[in-house]
Amino acid sequence: MTTTDLEKVRKAAEAAAAKLAEAEAAEATRQAEKATERVEAQRKKDAEFLTQWEALDAELQEVGSKSAADAVYEGSDPIAAVTHFWVERAKRNAVRTHARSAYHRLHGEHPDDQFAPGLPEREMRIADRLEEAIVKASRRHGADLAEKLKAEWTAE
Numbered sequence: 001m002t003t004t005d006l007e008k009v010r011k012a013a014e015a016a017a018a019k020l021a022e023a024e025a026a027e028a029t030r031q032a033e034k035a036t037e038r039v040e041a042q043r044k045k046d047a048e049f050l051t052q053w054e055a056l057d058a059e060l061q062e063v064g065s066k067s068a069a070d071a072v073y074e075g076s077d078p079i080a081a082v083t084h085f086w087v088e089r090a091k092r093n094a095v096r097t098h099a100r101s102a103y104h105r106l107h108g109e110h111p112d113d114q115f116a117p118g119l120p121e122r123e124m125r126i127a128d129r130l131e132e133a134i135v136k137a138s139r140r141h142g143a144d145l146a147e148k149l150k151a152e153w154t155a156e
Contacts (some may be wrong), residue, residue: 046102054097064088068133078133
């Protein structure tokens with residue numbers, strides 16, 4: 001290969017390197033713009049979520065508030081009531097965790113411990129809870145019958 005050939009190859013390589021550097025710079029700029037747009041979109045979503053999380057938490061608490069004793073009293077499945085309670089509790093913890101994360105992303109600092117605290121994990125002890133539910137429901141049925149008997153069979 002002659003010096004002229006080497007010089008041509010060198011110039012072609014330099015031109016290709018410059019073109020590659022230009023393409024990489026353009027891609028880096030595009031990625032930075034996308035990242036900025038993503039951060040801004042997330043900030044908007046976080047701000048919106050923080051205005052709604054308490055209502056969502058309250059809704060989940062309401063649908064998961066039926067006790068096993070109420071279920072037994074009404075003649076429905078207490079296991080389903082207990083299961084539903086724990087499922088809704090896990091959902092509430094997910095909402096609260098997301099609220100704390102959204103607060104951190106939006107404000108750049110962790111919220112204080114009073115903001116969206118996680119619900120403590122407890123041991124389920126299903127058999128104990130079921131026994132407790134049956135006892136409470138049986139007392140309520142007994143009290144209902146006692147009221148009925150008193151109203152019907154007691155002279156006032």
